[in-house]
Amino acid sequence: MPMKKFINDPKDLTRELLEGFAIAHGDAIAIKSEKIVCRAKPKPANKVAIVTLGGAGHEPALSGFVGPGMLDYSVVGDIFAAPGPPKVIEALRLANRPAGILFVVLNHAGDVMSANMAMEMAAKEKIPVKLLLTHEDIAPGANAPAEDRRGLVGAIALYKIAGAAAEAGKSLDEVYALAERFSNNMATLAVAMKTATHPGSGLAIFDLADDEMEIGMGQHGEAGTGPTKILTADQTAELMLSRLTAAIKAKAGDRLLLLINGSGATTLMEMYIVLRGCKTYLDAKGISIAAVRCGEFLTVQEMAGFQMCAAKLDDEMLACWNAPCNTPALTVA
Amino acid sequence: MPETIGYQQVCGMLNAAAGQIRKNHEMLSRLDSAVGDGDHGTTILRAMEAISKTVSENPASDLKTLFSTIGWAVMSCDGGSTGPLLGSFFMGMSDGAAGRTELDYTGVVMAFEAGIAKLQLQSRAQLGDKTMMDAFLPALAALKSADRSRGIKAALEEAAAAAAKGAEATRNMKARFGRARNLGDRVLGHADPGAVSVSLIFKGFSEGL
Numbered sequence: 001m002p003m004k005k006f007i008n009d010p011k012d013l014t015r016e017l018l019e020g021f022a023i024a025h026g027d028a029i030a031i032k033s034e035k036i037v038c039r040a041k042p043k044p045a046n047k048v049a050i051v052t053l054g055g056a057g058h059e060p061a062l063s064g065f066v067g068p069g070m071l072d073y074s075v076v077g078d079i080f081a082a083p084g085p086p087k088v089i090e091a092l093r094l095a096n097r098p099a100g101i102l103f104v105v106l107n108h109a110g111d112v113m114s115a116n117m118a119m120e121m122a123a124k125e126k127i128p129v130k131l132l133l134t135h136e137d138i139a140p141g142a143n144a145p146a147e148d149r150r151g152l153v154g155a156i157a158l159y160k161i162a163g164a165a166a167e168a169g170k171s172l173d174e175v176y177a178l179a180e181r182f183s184n185n186m187a188t189l190a191v192a193m194k195t196a197t198h199p200g201s202g203l204a205i206f207d208l209a210d211d212e213m214e215i216g217m218g219q220h221g222e223a224g225t226g227p228t229k230i231l232t233a234d235q236t237a238e239l240m241l242s243r244l245t246a247a248i249k250a251k252a253g254d255r256l257l258l259l260i261n262g263s264g265a266t267t268l269m270e271m272y273i274v275l276r277g278c279k280t281y282l283d284a285k286g287i288s289i290a291a292v293r294c295g296e297f298l299t300v301q302e303m304a305g306f307q308m309c310a311a312k313l314d315d316e317m318l319a320c321w322n323a324p325c326n327t328p329a330l331t332v333a
Numbered sequence: 334m335p336e337t338i339g340y341q342q343v344c345g346m347l348n349a350a351a352g353q354i355r356k357n358h359e360m361l362s363r364l365d366s367a368v369g370d371g372d373h374g375t376t377i378l379r380a381m382e383a384i385s386k387t388v389s390e391n392p393a394s395d396l397k398t399l400f401s402t403i404g405w406a407v408m409s410c411d412g413g414s415t416g417p418l419l420g421s422f423f424m425g426m427s428d429g430a431a432g433r434t435e436l437d438y439t440g441v442v443m444a445f446e447a448g449i450a451k452l453q454l455q456s457r458a459q460l461g462d463k464t465m466m467d468a469f470l471p472a473l474a475a476l477k478s479a480d481r482s483r484g485i486k487a488a489l490e491e492a493a494a495a496a497a498k499g500a501e502a503t504r505n506m507k508a509r510f511g512r513a514r515n516l517g518d519r520v521l522g523h524a525d526p527g528a529v530s531v532s533l534i535f536k537g538f539s540e541g542l
Contacts, residue, residue: 080370081413110413201362203371220370223516
């Protein structure tokens with residue numbers, strides 16, 4: 001069966017989507033060297049740069065968060081595939097500055113491999129850069145080894161918080177420390193309801209029966225904790241949030257950041273209903289929602305499902321979350 | 334006069350390896366749908382087309398530069414973990430072939446050994462982890478233990494057969510790396526697409542010589 005997507009030659013997906021992205025947001029971003037997205041107006045070199053990398057096909061992530069208050073550079077790979085080390089080192093050279101670079105990478109095998117190889121080259125070239133891996137997925141268990149836990153939508157909240165600190169003129173060590181603290185206080189779970197088509201191959205990225213959902217499904221169709229029958233929004237919210245709050249040890253009086261991130265085919269209607277269920281659950285526990293976003297930040301083509309990210313906020317993180325940013329996919333006035 | 338292979342023969346081997354992947358990339362993507370995200374065929378094809386293109390541009394006259402140019406080209410094609418891994422393999426072959434214009438039997442073994450050593454710096458995967466190492470390591474073992482008097486081509490054929498057997502054996506393995514890892518028992522019965530690709534590449538190497 002031919003795939004039902006508005007595309008041209010699948011070989012050109014990434015280049016063409018970036019060209020369109022640059023037309024839509026030419027005032028905010030620019031494309032360098034085909035696959036490096038940077039700000040149209042660079043941040044002063046006396047401030048820490050924030051760089052990330054990751055495959056395409058997850059729009060608006062990751063490049064949609066390039067702009068004042070968030071990322072400086074995003075290195076784009078092919079669909080669901082990490083960019084190669086040559087492109088990554090090129091971006092680190094572009095971002096190179098005395099203030100240094102915070103390099104945020106979501107824990108996925110290919111991304112980490114490219115990042116590590118580029119970090120080796122950067123060390124030889126004496127580029128001041130610190131690598132922070134996000135791995136807040138708790139599907140394999142909150143205490144599973146870090147390398148087993150994938151980096152999911154929480155990275156976007158981390159860009160926001162680290163980006164605000166960098167914008168405020170904090171040093172690389174300070175920005176890194178804050179980002180690491182946030183990273184250690186966040187947890188994400190994903191749930192999938194319907195599969196997505198890989199736009200390169202035209203094949204489904206996983207199989208799920210009509211009456212099933214799967215909690216823990218990754219953002220490329222990697223398996224989670226096994227399929228279950230479909231639950232209601234309230235049941236799903238409670239099941240996921242109880243695991244998330246336990247993972248970050250949230251207790252009465254704590255202030256949370258809560259993200260409900262649609263995977264592509266789950267409606268905003270559903271996400272609002274889930275968010276309502278989350279609020280009910282948290283109210284009963286005496287935990288407050290201090291920051292919230294509900295929408296599509298990191299998608300998986302037309303996969304139905306969402307990622308729920310919860311993070312415990314302190315005053316500094318909350319101030320950074322509320323600081324202004326202006327990117328194609330997230331704006332805080 | 335011992336038998337040796339030079340630049341032209343190596344180019345022939347690389348082109349034949351690319352040809353094998355070109356013939357089989359759809360099958361490789363289908364295999365990947367069972368254990369990963371279904372794009373391995375596309376990714377490995379992109380890497381091998383980059384190799385063909387590099388070879389046709391005739392970037393060098395020496396093997397060291399040929400292999401390092403290929404390694405960089407493979408790493409540049411955004412192939413998830415396939416790019417850095419396969420790229421490292423060719424970078425290692427470049428180190429192994431340094432200073433030689435022709436490879437004799439020992440030189441061939443040394444080049445492959447250096448390639449696999451470099452690859453292992455990037456991947457901690459061992460035999461039995463359901464990765465491309467399950468084809469690479471048996472192929473290297475076969476090269477080392479082959480009967481030298483039968484020549485390089487015969488040894489590469491044995492390496493290709495060992496790689497194919499290794500790839501087939503991944504059917505019964507659970508994955509310890511990459512995306513397949515999260516699938517647990519669900520990957521049993523499905524061969525690892527990376528290992529199958531490597532076995533096809535070795536098949537190409539032996540046919541291209």
